[in-house]
Amino acid sequence: MKLVADSHIPYLKGVFEPFFDVEYLPGHRINQEVVKDADVLIIRTRTTCNQDLLQGSRVKFIASATIGYDHIDTQYCDSNGIRWVTAPGCNAAAVQQWLGAALVKWISSKHLNPKTLTIGIVGIGNVGSKVVALGNALGMNVVCCDPPRAERENIKSFVDLHELLKVSDIITFHVPLTRAGNYPTYHMLSSKNLALCKPTAYFLNSSRGGVVDEVALLSYLEQNPNVAVALDVWENEPDLNLELAKRCLVATPHIAGYSLEGKVMATKMVVDAVSRYFNLGITLWWPTPNPLTEKQVIASAKNILDLIGKTYRIESDDIRIIDKDFEDYRNTYNYRRDFTGFKVLKIEEDAEKVGMLGFELG
Numbered sequence: 001m002k003l004v005a006d007s008h009i010p011y012l013k014g015v016f017e018p019f020f021d022v023e024y025l026p027g028h029r030i031n032q033e034v035v036k037d038a039d040v041l042i043i044r045t046r047t048t049c050n051q052d053l054l055q056g057s058r059v060k061f062i063a064s065a066t067i068g069y070d071h072i073d074t075q076y077c078d079s080n081g082i083r084w085v086t087a088p089g090c091n092a093a094a095v096q097q098w099l100g101a102a103l104v105k106w107i108s109s110k111h112l113n114p115k116t117l118t119i120g121i122v123g124i125g126n127v128g129s130k131v132v133a134l135g136n137a138l139g140m141n142v143v144c145c146d147p148p149r150a151e152r153e154n155i156k157s158f159v160d161l162h163e164l165l166k167v168s169d170i171i172t173f174h175v176p177l178t179r180a181g182n183y184p185t186y187h188m189l190s191s192k193n194l195a196l197c198k199p200t201a202y203f204l205n206s207s208r209g210g211v212v213d214e215v216a217l218l219s220y221l222e223q224n225p226n227v228a229v230a231l232d233v234w235e236n237e238p239d240l241n242l243e244l245a246k247r248c249l250v251a252t253p254h255i256a257g258y259s260l261e262g263k264v265m266a267t268k269m270v271v272d273a274v275s276r277y278f279n280l281g282i283t284l285w286w287p288t289p290n291p292l293t294e295k296q297v298i299a300s301a302k303n304i305l306d307l308i309g310k311t312y313r314i315e316s317d318d319i320r321i322i323d324k325d326f327e328d329y330r331n332t333y334n335y336r337r338d339f340t341g342f343k344v345l346k347i348e349e350d351a352e353k354v355g356m357l358g359f360e361l362g
């Protein structure tokens with residue numbers, strides 16, 4: 001059997017060679033020709049798995065080493081007997097850290113007190129829940145919107161999107177990109193919705209580019225100079241809306257999820273999934289040596305904001321200073337450690353909140 005894998009999934013090489021003919025290719029080069037005699041695909045966001053790619057192939061199993069799956073035509077797969085899986089939650093802590101670092105940058109540049117701010121979180125899944133914890137740890141007023149969950153779980157404390165947009169100082173999106181269903185997210189930050197927001201708000205998007213209408217956001221920014229924006233995801237990656245990027249406080253090339261922990265976990269989840277599906281007997285797989293066994297040590301921090309800043313300087317990933325193109329930067333990224341990769345020896349304030357964010361205190 002043949003397995004085709006994205007060559008930029010770390011720690012995968014060697015794992016499946018005893019069981020399959022394995023071919024590694026950059027995600028965008030996994031095309032119909034390559035896939036036609038493949039049985040398994042292990043992919044990232046860079047391979048669009050739809051009828052064009054899959055029709056006439058032998059593929060029966062697709063594992064994506066990602067949280068999001070808008071690059072998979074799930075309907076086509078389901079109706080053609082192709083099983084597909086993802087890696088839910090794998091890099092949620094990395095996105096939480098990106099968000100934290102983007103908040104630190106805004107709060108410190110404006111000399112704000114986090115305790116006076118309301119954070120509106122859209123999408124309370126694996127990532128959104130970690131952002132709730134972050135907001136709570138910073139003493140913010142936290143407002144949540146997730147209509148699918150509110151409906152399914154009868155949650156009364158969630159508000160609707162319009163309400164969230166009106167009351168929030170910080171508005172952050174953690175939803176899948178969807179164009180159909182009862183609650184589509186495509187362009188949910190539209191010019192109509194922007195008009196409801198405070199003219200001093202901070203908008204953050206680390207979910208998918210299409211969630212924000214970039215044309216509407218740019219024009220809103222031009223009319224509201226006190227608005228701030230942090231974007232990690234873009235409508236036409238890797239082609240950027242450079243005008244919008246120029247006006248952002250934070251502009252990064254889709255690396256919010258790029259922690260060492262997130263990447264190891266994503267690979268582990270796809271390895272386990274392929275092993276289970278094909279009964280390969282690979283159990284308790286971790287890379288050897290496991291790069292996560294050693295934590296990085298932070299000797300001391302003043303408070304949570306200082307601690308976050310010590311784990312990640314988001315400026316270093318700014319699209320306007322990096323000397324590589326978008327995809328090259330991602331493909332050669334030096335995966336950072338997220339909060340779970342740090343041990344904190346001493347913190348002057350907020351010690352009781354450190355554990356809430358996944359740090360080890362010791």
Ligand SMILES: NC(=O)C1=CN([C@@H]2O[C@H](COP(=O)(O)OP(=O)(O)OC[C@H]3O[C@@H](n4cnc5c(N)ncnc54)[C@H](O)[C@@H]3O)[C@@H](O)[C@H]2O)C=CC1
Binds near residue numbers: 127257
């Ligand atoms: N920038 C990056 O590197 C990364 C981006 N992502 C993106 O973040 C998204 C969210 O990730 P997770 O939290 O792990 O996904 P998740 O599936 O755990 O949670 C998504 C939540 O959004 C909710 N939702 C769906 N439609 C909604 C709507 N119209 N309004 C409000 N809420 C809605 C769902 O009910 C669910 O609770 C992923 O789908 C992915 O596209 C994920 C990881 C890394």
Ligand SMILES: O=C(O)C(=O)[C@H](O)COP(=O)(O)O
Binds near residue numbers: 066068091258
């Ligand atoms: O997990 C997701 O969803 C993401 O957006 C990833 O962080 C992006 O990862 P790649 O598959 O593009 O490496």
